[in-house]
Amino acid sequence: MEQILANGLYLGAQYALIALGLTLIFALMNVLNFAHGQMYVLGGFVTYTVYAQLGLPFVAGLFASAVTLAIIGALIEYFLFRPVIRRSSREESTMLLAAGIAFFLDAVILLVFGEKQRGVPKIINGVLNWDFRLIMPYDRILIGFLAILSIVSFILFMQYSKTGRAMRALAQDRVAAQLQGVNVDRYSMIGFALGAMLAGLVGGLLVTITGVNLGMGGPTSIKAFMMVMIGGAGVISGAIAGGFILGMLESIGLSVLSQYGDITYLLIFASLMVFLSIRPQGLMGKPWG
Amino acid sequence: MNEMLKFDNVELYYDHVYALKGVSIDLREGETVALIGANGAGKSSILRAITGLSKTRSGEVRYLGKRIDGLNPAEIVKMGIAMVPEGRRVFPHMSVKDNLLMGAFTRSDKADIARTLEMVLGRFPRLKERYSQMGGTLSGGEQQMMVIGRALMAKPKLLLLDEPSLGIAPKLVQDIARSIVAINRDENVSVLLVEQNSRMALSISNRAYALSTGSIVLSGNSKELMQDDRIKAAYLGGDL
Numbered sequence: 428m429e430q431i432l433a434n435g436l437y438l439g440a441q442y443a444l445i446a447l448g449l450t451l452i453f454a455l456m457n458v459l460n461f462a463h464g465q466m467y468v469l470g471g472f473v474t475y476t477v478y479a480q481l482g483l484p485f486v487a488g489l490f491a492s493a494v495t496l497a498i499i500g501a502l503i504e505y506f507l508f509r510p511v512i513r514r515s516s517r518e519e520s521t522m523l524l525a526a527g528i529a530f531f532l533d534a535v536i537l538l539v540f541g542e543k544q545r546g547v548p549k550i551i552n553g554v555l556n557w558d559f560r561l562i563m564p565y566d567r568i569l570i571g572f573l574a575i576l577s578i579v580s581f582i583l584f585m586q587y588s589k590t591g592r593a594m595r596a597l598a599q600d601r602v603a604a605q606l607q608g609v610n611v612d613r614y615s616m617i618g619f620a621l622g623a624m625l626a627g628l629v630g631g632l633l634v635t636i637t638g639v640n641l642g643m644g645g646p647t648s649i650k651a652f653m654m655v656m657i658g659g660a661g662v663i664s665g666a667i668a669g670g671f672i673l674g675m676l677e678s679i680g681l682s683v684l685s686q687y688g689d690i691t692y693l694l695i696f697a698s699l700m701v702f703l704s705i706r707p708q709g710l711m712g713k714p715w716g
Numbered sequence: 717m718n719e720m721l722k723f724d725n726v727e728l729y730y731d732h733v734y735a736l737k738g739v740s741i742d743l744r745e746g747e748t749v750a751l752i753g754a755n756g757a758g759k760s761s762i763l764r765a766i767t768g769l770s771k772t773r774s775g776e777v778r779y780l781g782k783r784i785d786g787l788n789p790a791e792i793v794k795m796g797i798a799m800v801p802e803g804r805r806v807f808p809h810m811s812v813k814d815n816l817l818m819g820a821f822t823r824s825d826k827a828d829i830a831r832t833l834e835m836v837l838g839r840f841p842r843l844k845e846r847y848s849q850m851g852g853t854l855s856g857g858e859q860q861m862m863v864i865g866r867a868l869m870a871k872p873k874l875l876l877l878d879e880p881s882l883g884i885a886p887k888l889v890q891d892i893a894r895s896i897v898a899i900n901r902d903e904n905v906s907v908l909l910v911e912q913n914s915r916m917a918l919s920i921s922n923r924a925y926a927l928s929t930g931s932i933v934l935s936g937n938s939k940e941l942m943q944d945d946r947i948k949a950a951y952l953g954g955d956l
Binding site: 593610 | 798801806808819
């Protein structure tokens with residue numbers, strides 16, 4: 428039991444961080460960022476390069492992942508989403524653009540980093556063993572802790588900084604935010620950069636546990652969308668709830684259901700369909716959108 | 717008195733439908749000017765043209781002598797024009813405090829912002845009681861006070877009010893009218909007021925323009941307009 432909870436919390440913290448980035452971009456720009464998983468993979472490869480290949484400290488790798496993805500996010504917003512949103516009010520346009528960016532990033536990752544699975548040296552050795560009731564390697568505990576720390580800092584930033592307040596205002600009422608002097612273009616760019624940065628940060632964190640490979644992008648995007656659907660699109664608390672719920676479900680499924688074969692995600696998808704048909708706006712979303 | 721705002725022959729279209737055809741108005745420093753007229757007459761379009769929310773097609777909008785048509789809303793707010801939008805548009809999931817602080821978004825002097833906050837809370841003590849409540853949970857009248865307070869937080873020279881009496885209990889309409897007069901008098905703020913409640917608008921303004929289908933049809937001193945038979949018939953009759 429303790430083991431399942433601990434695994435769920437650890438997974439949930441990573442997931443919540445991914446979902447936060449996705450939901451932030453959706454709330455600010457009404458854009459479904461299908462390339463979110465690819466941004467996560469890219470973050471993993473950047474940390475791999477800096478930490479495993481160049482031999483710099485792990486923290487430097489994390490920092491490089493976050494900064495690289497923030498810059499890529501800002502560039503994508505400025506050169507791709509901004510002109511498309513300006514010319515087209517149809518939501519399909521940005522969806523197709525996001526899907527195109529996902530394929531493009533997949534190709535870039537393939538060219539630059541190759542198709543092989545890559546891992547990095549352990550950041551700390553040793554395993555916590557609490558009476559065989561709870562067994563968890565120290566590196567997982569550290570990564571889980573860093574993820575939770577990032578979530579808390581993100582919430583504090585959104586709640587108390589002037590930039591965070593402006594982004595919340597923009598998400599709640601675009602016109603009113605403009606009338607207070609919030610520059611929509613500028614804050615869309617900051618928001619997109621921040622969302623991409625979160626994806627890159629998780630990629631950098633998780634590369635130490637799971638390694639990274641080209642194929643992880645698509646499935647990660649799908650998981651991120653599931654979390655956002657569970658919690659309610661565009662709501663920060665919803666993304667966090669959705670992340671921890673999915674992490675917990677996966678953890679329970681893997682230990683309880685493994686004897687019946689690989690059916691955890693089958694069940695999760697089936698229950699998600701039932702859940703969404705009853706509550707399409709998710710746990711904390713607004714029924715009107 | 718110095719000229720604060722001037723519209724010179726402004727045209728504004730939504731797609732291919734005109735909202736303003738050749739409107740010229742002006743507002744001098746310290747004045748309260750009302751725009752009255754029926755729904756769809758173009759009153760709100762004038763405000764949208766000032767704040768940059770809608771782009772004008774031709775003509776000039778000048779504020780303190782500078783042309784402002786073509787600027788974006790953020791730049792215009794920074795120049796000292798704050799707007800209380802129609803339908804209030806509170807930030808529903810933000811506390812009263814954060815709603816008010818958003819109004820000071822373009823300012824950076826923390827001590828000065830704190831002084832303005834104190835002034836706003838002094839003017840609307842109800843907001844002090846609701847300080848940490850979410851904006852969306854306030855009553856209509858309280859929300860209206862909050863968005864007027866939010867606009868004052870920008871320390872504007874010109875305050876634009878779009879239908880502040882809409883959907884407010886009649887008793888509170890008087891309170892709001894009184895605070896508009898007080899703000900204009902005490903805070904050195906000029907006011908441009910859009911209202912369908914013409915009686916209220918004329919009673920608290922110095923001058924007024926009456927609009928119909930995108931043009932100015934009458935203008936003049938508010939006290940005199942209140943006695944004007946055409947105004948009485950069109951705007952002050954019991955049926956409106």
